[in-house]
Structures are given as structure tokens and as C-alpha cells.
Amino acid sequence: MARLIPCNDDRRNIGGVGIEAARIFSQFLPLSMTLTPAGMAPSGLFLLVASMSLGLAASVAQRLVPLAAHLSPPEKRSASVSTVMSGLLVGILLSPTLAG
Structure with missing residues (x-):
């Protein structure tokens, strides 16, 4: 997920996208x-107690979908949002299977 977030790319800072990406990236620290x-x-x-604090810190995935929509051109917006959503769904469905 960290590869999806262009934190240090100044070209993407138009409209506060770089700031939003830095916020998302900074949420990985409390999550870990x-x-x-x-x-x-x-x-x-x-x-x-750890599970309750994990639930408070686990909002990274919900912030990636609007960021993907904002970064995409209007004609490709639905395709990029569906790609991010299907990646999230596959991760949710496969994680219990791979965990054992």
C-alpha cells in the first residue's frame, strides 16, 4: 500500500494531494x-485493548479510495476506484485464508 502513495512527489501537490498522501502515509506508523x-x-x-486501538488506527484503506479518485482523470476515475476497491476486497477475503 505504501507504493500507492506519492509522498515526496511535488508535481502531485496540486490541490493538496501531496498533503493528503503524507497524512495517509503518517497513519501507517500508529497502525504498525x-x-x-x-x-x-x-x-x-x-x-x-490492542484490538480497540487497532480499530481506531485502521482508516488507511478508507482514505485510499478518495485519493485514487482524485488522482485519476475523469474518464478513468471509475476504473481506478474499482481497481483499488477490488484490491481491498481481495485482501480482506484472502487474509484469513493465507493466515491459516
């Missing part, structure tokens, strides 16, 4: 900081 304790939870209570 909550995923690590959730994966190593020693007790059920710790897992519950």
Missing part, C-alpha cells in the same frame, strides 16, 4: 504500533 502488540498479546484483556 498497534498491530505489533496485538500480535504478541499475553492475555485476553491486552488483546482487547
